[in-house]
Amino acid sequence: xxxxxxxxxxxxxxxxxxxxxxxxxxxxxxxxxxxxxxxxxxxxxxxxxxxxxxxxxxxxxxxxxxxxxxxxxxxxxxxxxxxxxxxxxxxxxxxxxxxxxxxxxxxxxxxxxxxxxxxxxxxxxxxxxxxxxxxxxxxxxxxxxxxxxxxxxxxxxxxxxxxxxxxxxxxxxxxxxxxxxxxxxxxxxxxxxxxxxxxxxxxxxxxxxxxxxxxxxxxxxxxxxxxxxxxxxxxxxxxxxxxxxxxxxxxxxxxxxxxxxxxxxxxxxxxxxxxxxxxxxx
Ligand SMILES: Nc1ncnc2c1ncn2[C@@H]1O[C@H](COP(=O)(O)OP(=O)(O)OP(=O)(O)O)[C@@H](O)[C@H]1O
Ligand SMILES: [Mg+2]
Numbered sequence: 001x002x003x004x005x006x007x008x009x010x011x012x013x014x015x016x017x018x019x020x021x022x023x024x025x026x027x028x029x030x031x032x033x034x035x036x037x038x039x040x041x042x043x044x045x046x047x048x049x050x051x052x053x054x055x056x057x058x059x060x061x062x063x064x065x066x067x068x069x070x071x072x073x074x075x076x077x078x079x080x081x082x083x084x085x086x087x088x089x090x091x092x093x094x095x096x097x098x099x100x101x102x103x104x105x106x107x108x109x110x111x112x113x114x115x116x117x118x119x120x121x122x123x124x125x126x127x128x129x130x131x132x133x134x135x136x137x138x139x140x141x142x143x144x145x146x147x148x149x150x151x152x153x154x155x156x157x158x159x160x161x162x163x164x165x166x167x168x169x170x171x172x173x174x175x176x177x178x179x180x181x182x183x184x185x186x187x188x189x190x191x192x193x194x195x196x197x198x199x200x201x202x203x204x205x206x207x208x209x210x211x212x213x214x215x216x217x218x219x220x221x222x223x224x225x226x227x228x229x230x231x232x233x234x235x236x237x238x239x240x241x242x243x244x245x246x247x248x249x250x251x252x253x254x255x256x257x258x259x260x261x262x263x264x265x266x267x268x269x270x271x272x273x274x275x276x277x278x279x280x281x282x
Contacts, residue, residue, distance in 0.1 A: 008077030015276030
């Protein structure tokens with residue numbers, strides 16, 4: 001039985017965060033574990049509160065897991081502040097963790113401007129380079145690259161630039177907006193030449209043959225369903241599940257994109273706002 005760990009915030013309404021991740025891991029037939037970094041009070045209409053978990057207790061949870069059950073892959077979601085990020089970084093490095101997918105949450109969390117800026121810098125400079133894949137959506141990729149993305153070519157250029165700057169593979173997701181093509185929801189994958197490998201001092205190199213494929217568009221039709229709460233969490237944990245099973249990055253992302261398409265298209269309609277997906281398709 002392969003094991004997958006999610007390090008993320010709780011969504012009490014069950015559509016995103018830890019809850020979406022564990023449902024996704026279960027749907028893939030793997031063993032799920034969770035380290036909770038924050039509690040959120042939210043539903044399909046919005047977030048009404050965030051209570052962050054103190055960094056020392058995040059570390060305690062991580063240590064409890066790594067002392068006993070080594071995860072075959074890790075998905076990282078919401079990390080509320082730089083102290084929590086530091087705790088996560090330290091444990092991942094100390095345990096030489098592998099197959100790490102980070103879904104950056106750059107939206108507003110609690111805290112001052114200063115701590116937010118510090119957290120963002122820590123994320124970029126200390127965590128991205130430990131990850132095998134980082135999965136920003138278009139607005140997040142714009143913040144990270146300080147560039148505007150207005151076309152598929154821009155998506156490709158930014159994915160390449162981010163991958164080269166932060167030494168991780170990048171997947172820019174086109175879920176929320178897709179320029180003037182309203183019927184498309186495609187994502188752009190750029191495989192890093194030197195993907196993360198904490199087990200070795202030397203980063204693993206993507207073969208020249210594989211590098212020639214860059215960038216790889218993971219094409220998808222936009223599914224006409226307003227209920228897409230938790231798509232980012234679901235996609236990143238599905239990728240982690242596929243990596244845990246030993247698939248390549250490209251294959252892991254392609255299968256996860258197929259999975260998310262099915263989760264959206266079954267058309268679950270729960271709650272009064274942007275509703276959740278159906279994860280268990282069996
Ligand atoms: N309506 C849709 N039809 C098809 N695919 C979609 C749709 N909405 C999102 N996706 C897919 O879902 C995945 C997640 O992308 P998205 O851009 O929604 O991430 P996100 O903005 O991080 O999500 P979240 O709102 O959960 O943070 C991508 O593979 C994207 O292409
Ligand atoms: Mg997201």
